[in-house]
Amino acid sequence: MAKQQSQNGKYKSKKTEDLAGVTKNDANEFLTTNHGVRINDNQNSLKDGERGGTLIEDFILREKIHHFDHERIPERIVHARGSAAHGYFELNESLEKFTKAKLFTETGKKTPVFVRFSTVAGSRGSTDLARDVRGFAVKFYTDEGNYDIVGNNIPVFFIQDAIKFPDLVHAVKPEPHHEMPQAASAHDTFWDFISLMPESMHMIMWVMSDRAIPRSLRMMEGFGVHTFRLINAAGESHFVKFHWKPLLGVHSVAWDEAQKISGKNSDFHRQDLWEAIESGNFPQWELGVQIIPEADEHKFEFDLLDATKLIPEEIVPVQRIGKLTLNKNPDNFFAETEQVAFSPAHLIPGIDITNDPLLQGRLFSYIDTQLSRLGTHNFQELPINRPLSPVHNNQRDGHMRQTINKGRVSYEPNSLGGGCPFQAKAAEGGFTSYPERIDSQKIRSRSKSFLDHFSQATLFFNSQSEAEKNHIIDALKFELGKVETKAIRERVLMLLSCIDKALATPIATYLGLSIPSAGKGALLNGSFPADANPEDYQPVMVKSSLEKSDALSMEHTPKNSVATRKIAILVADDVDEKALLNMQHALEAAGAVAELIAPKLGSIQSANNTEFPIMKSFLTTASVLYDAVYVPGGTNSVATLAAEPDAIHFLNEAFKHCKAIAADKDALQVLEETAFYNSLNEEDPEDNGMNTGIVIGADGAADSNIFIKAIAQHRFWDREKQVKVPA
Known part of the structure; x- marks a missing residue:
């Protein structure tokens, strides 16, 4: 497929070009029916007098309503969204x-x-x-x-x-x-x-x-x-x-x-x-x-x-x-x-x-x-499903057929069409199925090699960081806490105990239940054929040859970039313009997206009377939509935010969710109002920002490089067990 260049120099595929052929732009065009007839009045249906009944002959109304009535197709049974x-x-x-x-x-x-x-x-x-x-x-x-x-x-x-x-x-x-x-x-x-x-x-x-x-x-x-x-x-x-x-x-x-x-x-x-x-x-x-x-x-x-x-x-x-x-x-x-x-x-x-x-x-x-x-x-x-390679076969007709096939032949082999379309040899790109040798009997069964149900579940759990393990346990507490039938909870606990007792025990404690014994036959329940020998379906308890696999934990994912991360900058009138712009430029230079959030929409003015537009307020957004938070200095800006409950909640919630937070030294008044401030190390409040994820700036501005490195760590999960924040 020869690559093409769009006007801005970015790669444009042949598929994009093909779709452009069926893509319409209605700008500056007359309104028409689906058959191309221009419409003079799309505001009123055809009636028997000004206050009379609507006439069935109104083909414009009928076409519009019929199309609307059938615009939705059945959604996917799964993967619908x-x-x-x-x-x-x-x-x-x-x-x-x-x-x-x-x-x-x-x-x-x-x-x-x-x-x-x-x-x-x-x-x-x-x-x-x-x-x-x-x-x-x-x-x-x-x-x-x-x-x-x-x-x-x-x-x-x-x-x-x-x-x-x-x-x-x-x-x-x-x-x-x-x-x-x-x-x-x-x-x-x-x-x-x-x-x-x-x-x-x-x-x-x-x-x-x-x-x-x-x-x-x-x-x-x-x-x-x-x-x-x-x-x-x-x-x-x-x-x-x-x-x-x-x-x-x-x-x-x-x-x-x-x-x-x-x-x-x-x-x-x-x-x-x-x-x-x-x-x-x-x-x-x-x-x-x-x-x-x-x-x-x-x-x-x-x-x-x-x-x-x-x-x-x-x-x-x-x-x-x-x-x-x-x-x-x-x-x-x-x-x-x-x-x-x-x-x-x-x-x-x-x-x-x-x-x-x-x-x-x-x-x-x-x-x-x-x-x-x-x-x-x-x-x-349909255009989105149509292949780029040409389609030639003898399949015809059917609902919503779009291809107009020429000629009298719709079968194969044929002589009237010169034998076309031809079968392709493998060397000519013809698809050939792999000739796998099969020598067996028809049977409804599964291989005994499918009976190990727990070794890789255990490997996965053992491979997680402590924070990830805790999240799995909490997720199971939440899910099983919603289950009303005690027998179901007990059966799940039995299965979880086969993975790891350290997994099952805290969940059982939370549910107020004992873990049932997973003895021979206890794991079968109804999950085998009616006429089968239960022994043939008894799970095989095997231990993986691996203790853990780093690839299974997100702890080992790359953490060297803040590209596309969204950073909330909390501001109000009289903000320190230099600190704000220094951090904003540093974040954007690193590939992050910085957004100003204030108590109200419109704009704010810096201490130097520079106007900054505000697109998000505490009413229209929330900390959960951002990856990190920064609070610049400015006497009046800091005082306004410190007195704004939504701003304090924004910070508390960001801390609760273990995100990086930075504040100028001049903005400590805002942090002092939070539920987590007293938990910070007063002897070394900066802590390089890499242990707690809280970066307190010196000389009136947060250290942007440390903050950016902290954001790249994604989360500081240790906070979950250290401090409980009401947010």
């Missing part, structure tokens, strides 16, 4: 040794992509900050056809077999008798299902961790979840796992903060993604692969085909091969973000599926869902 963007993927390292897919063999090539992020359980109108898995789906518009990596921000899944997927979704959705709660797993039906499915426990650890409440869509990992195949030109197969590694690092919010953000701005992630792209701070991820030779399929202590397992990076390192950049927002949310159709069955030559039973079911489910949602198998002809 989404955000998306255009961009490109550039390959840096060829995988020609492993695959013939040009996408992964032609270095330097920029392949257009459309990426959709989503929450799973909630409806389209739910909050961005629900505790939930996040979808991470990438559509590559390659020269060989469309290829989709349909993944999540968590590398494993709840279940091993797709036949359980409807049950999982039914359980996590709002309970059917009263349709509550929305976009939340903290209720009886979900935990009832989980308590009877020990295979879910690894995924539960991830969902109860901070990974389920990301700071930004731009700051979360993505995973292909399943094991796929790479096929090279010689027909040799290797297994592969896909990873998306964000250049900004992996960061989260606090749970209390997530709940407050949901009330303050339920579009927090959507707005963050949109604004980052509009401002030119293009989100980027590196694509990594874990490649396993076919001969090594069975050498691991877990099954490669088990979607509830991951491959620790210490065992198979992630090889980074290219970069994904999102550089353009959609022009129309419905036409692009809502109508885009992904499927793991959208494959290209050189990439194939495996016998993962969860993946196998998804191949059917995704296409079937698109038929229901978009109303036609011609969904691939």
Whole structure:
């Protein structure tokens, strides 16, 4: 795909050009019907006299109302709430040794992509900050056809077999008798299902961790979840796992903060993604692969085909091969973000599926869902789904067909059409399935290698920092505290005890329960076939060969940048202009976004009578929407803020959520009003800012370099156990 240049010199893909061909701008145009007839009066329907009845012959009214009545399509059953963007993927390292897919063999090539992020359980109108898995789906518009990596921000899944997927979704959705709660797993039906499915426990650890409440869509990992195949030109197969590694690092919010953000701005992630792209701070991820030779399929202590397992990076390192950049927002949310159709069955030559039973079911489910949602198998002809490579086949007609096919032939083989379109040989780019040898009987069963449900859950928990472990425990307290049925709580506690007693004990204490014994047979419950021998489904208690894996903890994510972080600067009239501008310029030079917040909108004046516009007030924004807070000096500004309860609450809340806070030495009067001031080390109030995250400036201005380094640390989680702040 030859790259093109837009007027501003930024990369513009062929896909962007194609979409431009069907994109309309109504500016300076006459209003028309859908058939192109200009409308003279769009304010009044046609009536039988001024006060008479509306006439059915009013074709303008009928067309407008009919279109409106049918504007909404069924929302996705899962992943209904989404955000998306255009961009490109550039390959840096060829995988020609492993695959013939040009996408992964032609270095330097920029392949257009459309990426959709989503929450799973909630409806389209739910909050961005629900505790939930996040979808991470990438559509590559390659020269060989469309290829989709349909993944999540968590590398494993709840279940091993797709036949359980409807049950999982039914359980996590709002309970059917009263349709509550929305976009939340903290209720009886979900935990009832989980308590009877020990295979879910690894995924539960991830969902109860901070990974389920990301700071930004731009700051979360993505995973292909399943094991796929790479096929090279010689027909040799290797297994592969896909990873998306964000250049900004992996960061989260606090749970209390997530709940407050949901009330303050339920579009927090959507707005963050949109604004980052509009401002030119293009989100980027590196694509990594874990490649396993076919001969090594069975050498691991877990099954490669088990979607509830991951491959620790210490065992198979992630090889980074290219970069994904999102550089353009959609022009129309419905036409692009809502109508885009992904499927793991959208494959290209050189990439194939495996016998993962969860993946196998998804191949059917995704296409079937698109038929229901978009109303036609011609969904691939919608502009956002249309491949860049030409489409030639004998499929015709159907609801909303857009292609006008010429000629009399719609079958194959044929002679009347000269045999066209021809089948392609493998050497000509034809897709060939990997000829995996199969010699087995039809059976409804699972491999014994799928019966280890706890070793990787334990590995995940052991790999977390102390703060992360505490957050998992608190999340489980919250979730199970919402469960009303005692027996469900007890079954979950039993499963948690199989992961780690140190995990289960504080939760049991909080719930006022004892941990039931997880003896032989106790973990089976109803999670096996009716005629099966229960012994065949008894979980295997294994210990991982790894004590911990650094890649599983966000503690080890890059913390060397404040790019795109939002910093609140609290100001009022008579602010110290020099201190304000010095900090603002330093933050912006480091790539952060600084916003002035005052008691009221309009503008303020500095001590030097310089006017500063104010776009946010304490009434219209909140600390939970920012990454850090700075208070400059200025006698009257400081006095105003010190007497402003909302300003003090802003600081208390930022401290409670462990964010970096800076204040000029002249602004100590404001900090003195906070609930946390007395906890600061009076003998060494600066503390370099790197232990407490509180930076007190000297000589009338905060040390911007120390503050910026503190912001880059993301959070100072030790504060959670040191000081309880009423905020």
